[in-house]
Amino acid sequence: MIEWIPFLLFLCVCAALMLGYPVAFTLAGVSLWFAGIGIISGHFNPQDLLYISERLFGVYSKNTLVAVPLFIFMGVMLERTKLAEELLENMAQACGRLPAGLGISVVLVGTLLAASTGIVGATVVTMGLMSLPTMLKQGYCPKLATGTICATGTLGQIIPPSIALVLLGDILSNAYQQAQLQQGIFNAAPVSVGDLFMGAVVPGFILVLLYLIYLLATGVFKGATAPRVECESKAKSQLWLSILPPVMLIVLVLGSIISGLATPTEAAAVGALAATLLALAKKQLSLGILKGVMQTTTKITCMVFTILLGASIFSLVFIGYGGKELIEQFFATLPGGVFSAMLIVMVVIFLLGFILDFIEITFVVVPLVGPALLMMGVDPIWLGIMIALNLQTSFLTPPFGFALFYLRGVAPKSVKTSDIYRGVAPFIGIQVLLMTILALKPELVTWLPDAISAAR
Structure with missing residues (x-):
């Protein structure tokens, strides 16, 4: 019975989160509660709790995580300008003259906005406020309009520079080094955030291309759902x-x-200044706007790092109860080896994406399953991209997808929730198709990082 305590801890955390308690304090509180019971019953070593301060200091002192508030600042600053609206x-x-031309323009602009901000919620809300009224006014089917906006808004999950990839890069680097140490390799190069950025370029390009192909085909074969818009002669120069x-x-x-001229943290600082x-x-810049940007950046950054604190305590208690060894044994005994292990992890992460944000999943789940998968020979860059795409798909999937809630909050009352749910279905299929392609052809992810590393 004692060996199942780590899973019971995980289930209790999920149950508390579903009841609506704050994520960071739930992770830390439930974990410390379990640790206290374990100390009283003699099943948990109280010495393990002494490592909390050392662990947190090691986490918060990493230069990589400094990029998080800088990228958030850049995204929030761009959101306050009218750059995306004009674009x-x-x-x-x-x-406009292309079949589904307005939908195509939404995808292209959303791609640039996702690459500029890297924040899914901000992109969905911004695109919903700017483009949904225009698409409905031009006669677009509500299902196609809402599906396009939701799918485009989640591109910030995979298209670099993405906050999700920054956090995943840091966690996977730790997991990779742990896996290498367990195998007796002491000089393994860490996985960098830049490697994940480079690995996401080709899958991100393919995903956007598949979106455009779908919209173009819809405009050709179902023109009534995506009518053409007349083009003004001055558009090209303004474009x-x-x-x-x-x-x-x-x-x-x-x-x-990518060129190696700057680290992600340095590039984030340059991006924040450039924005x-x-x-x-x-x-568009004033003291009031600057104050608002800084306040929003501080709130989001505090949320991220507070969740990281709670997740670190959870991970420490989980490992103290032998959870790490339990996961490794479970994966080792699975029939089908790496395929079965990856499939189970992807399904669990997909389902958790309904109730947890990518930050919680990155900090809680990835440190637990990452080392075990990497010890089985899974490429860390490919694993990071697959997790990001999986979460992106989860955020789109009814009835709990976060992107659906974001758009529902800004969509007109005339747009039914069922329209949003049905509208995202083709885009979910596209993302599942891409994940299948990447599973069969991992070199689509690893080719660019390997090529650039070899050229340096």
Whole structure:
């Protein structure tokens, strides 16, 4: 019975979260409660709790995590400018003559916005406020309009620079080093956030391309659901003027990381400064806006790091009860080896995506299953991309997908919730198709990081 305590701890945490208790304090509180009972009953070593301060100091002192508030600042600053709104208007005019041209422009603008902000909720809400009324006014089917916006908004989960990839990179680096140490390898190179960024480029491009193909096919064969929009002659010149700033920002941030000129933290600092200068150039920057951006950044950053604190305590107690060894034994005895282990982990993460945000899943689940999977020979970069895509799919899936709730909050009352649910179904199918392709062809993820590493 004692060996099942780690799973009982995990189930109690999930139950408490479903009751609506705060994530960070639930993780820490339930874990300490279990540790206290274990100390009284003699099943938990109280010395393990002494490592909490050392563990937290090691986590919070990492330079990689400094990139988190900087990327959040960049995203929030861009959200307060009218850059995306102007870009959407001009892109819609330029693509208007294409079948489903307005939908295509939403995907393209959403891709740039996702790459600029890396925050899923902000992208869904922003695109919903800007593009949904226009799409409905132009005669788009509510299912197609809402599905396109939800799917596009979740691109921030996989397209770099993504906050999810920054956090995953740090956790997977620790898991990879643990797995290598257990195998007697002491000089293994850590997995960097830049490696995950590079690994996400090709899958992200393929996903956007599949979205565009689907919309184009819908416009050709079901033109009534996605009517064309007339294009003004001045759209092309305005398009280039509006598209240049976000493209330059992406090149500046992502290009400096991939080329090795800057670390993710340094690139995030440059991106935050560039976003501020861009807002200043557009005359959108004031002391009030700057104060609001800094307050929002502080709130989100505090949430992330407080959850990290709770997750670290949970992980320490879970491991203290022998949970790490239990997971390794479970995976080792599974029929089917790596395939069965990956399938179970993906299903569990997918289901947890209904009740937990990517931050909690990254901090709680990945440290537990990551070392076991990596010891079985799974590539850490491929694993990180698969987890990010899996969570992105979970955020789209009814009835609990976070992206659906975000859009429901800003959609007009005339749009039914059932329209949103049915609208995302084709895009869920596309993402499952991409995950299947990556499972069969892992080199689509690992090729670019390997090529760039070899060229350096």
